[in-house]
Amino acid sequence: MRRKLAAGNWKMNGTSADLEQIEALAEAHAGALSEIMIATPDTLLHRASAFTKTGPITLGAQNCHHRESGAHTGDVSAEMLIDAGASYVILGHSERRADHDEHDEDVRSKARAALKAGLRVIICMGEELEEREADNTLDIIGGQLAGSIPDDVSGETLVIAYEPIWAIGTGKVPSIAQISEVHDFIRLRLEQRFGPQIARGIRLLYGGSVKPANAAEIFAVQNVDGALVGGASLKSADFGPIIEALDAS
Numbered sequence: 001m002r003r004k005l006a007a008g009n010w011k012m013n014g015t016s017a018d019l020e021q022i023e024a025l026a027e028a029h030a031g032a033l034s035e036i037m038i039a040t041p042d043t044l045l046h047r048a049s050a051f052t053k054t055g056p057i058t059l060g061a062q063n064c065h066h067r068e069s070g071a072h073t074g075d076v077s078a079e080m081l082i083d084a085g086a087s088y089v090i091l092g093h094s095e096r097r098a099d100h101d102e103h104d105e106d107v108r109s110k111a112r113a114a115l116k117a118g119l120r121v122i123i124c125m126g127e128e129l130e131e132r133e134a135d136n137t138l139d140i141i142g143g144q145l146a147g148s149i150p151d152d153v154s155g156e157t158l159v160i161a162y163e164p165i166w167a168i169g170t171g172k173v174p175s176i177a178q179i180s181e182v183h184d185f186i187r188l189r190l191e192q193r194f195g196p197q198i199a200r201g202i203r204l205l206y207g208g209s210v211k212p213a214n215a216a217e218i219f220a221v222q223n224v225d226g227a228l229v230g231g232a233s234l235k236s237a238d239f240g241p242i243i244e245a246l247d248a249s
C-alpha cells in the first residue's frame with residue numbers, strides 16, 4: 001500500500017518569518033494519515049527541522065549537485081542537504097529545466113547522487129502546451145521517464161511528479177481524464193522497466209494549480225498518490241485543506 005504524499009514546493013519563496021507556516025501545519029496535522037513534505041529554500045531547512053522532528057512532516061530541497069563535494073561555487077551537495085535536515089530532493093522541475101538548461105541526463109545524474117547520499121527523490125516531468133495540443137504528451141513523458149530516472153530505484157526512494165508545464169501557476173488544470181491517462185501510462189512504463197513489485201510502490205504525484213477547491217477530485221484518480229503543490233503550499237490555511245482532502249481520499 002502506497003502512503004499518500006502531500007508535497008509542497010516553496011520554490012524561491014520564504015524567509016524565517018514563514019517558518020510559522022510549518023509550525024502551524026505540524027500542529028494541525030500531527031495525526032495526518034498522509035506524509036507531508038515541504039521543500040523549503042535551502043536557507044530555511046535547518047531551522048524548519050525544529051518543527052519536523054516528530055509528526056508527519058518531512059523536509060525537502062529543490063535541487064542538488066551531482067557531485068559529492070569540490071570546487072563548485074554556489075552549489076550544494078546531497079550530503080549537505082541531509083545535514084541541514086532534508087530527506088527528499090525535488091529534481092528535474094520544469095523551472096530548473098528552463099532556467100538552468102537542465103536535461104534528462106542531468107536530472108538522472110543528480111538523482112543518482114541524491115540516492116547514493118540517502119535522499120529520496122521526487123523527479124518531475126511534464127509537457128508544454130504545444131506538445132499537449134499536438135497530442136505528443138505520452139511521447140514526451142515516456143522520453144522523460146526513460147531519460148531522467150536512474151536504474152537503481154525502489155518504491156521507497158523514488159516519487160514521480162507529473163506537472164504539465166502549462167498548468168503550473170496558471171490556474172489551468174488538465175481534465176480528470178487527462179490526468180488519469182498520464183498517471184496510468186507512467187505506472188505501466190514503470191512496471192515494464194522495474195517490474196510490478198517496485199513499480200507498484202512508487203508514488204505518482206500530480207502537480208499544477210492544485211488548490212483546496214480541486215484537490216478532492218484529483219485525489220480520486222486511481223494512480224494519483226498525492227500532489228506536488230506550489231503556490232497553495234505557502235500558507236498553512238491553503239495547504240491544510242489539501243492535506244485533509246488527501247487523507248480523506
Ligand SMILES: O=C(CO)COP(=O)(O)O
Binds near residue numbers: 009170207229232
Ligand atoms: O510547480 C509546481 C509544484 O512543483 C506547481 O506550482 P503551482 O501549484 O503554483 O501551480
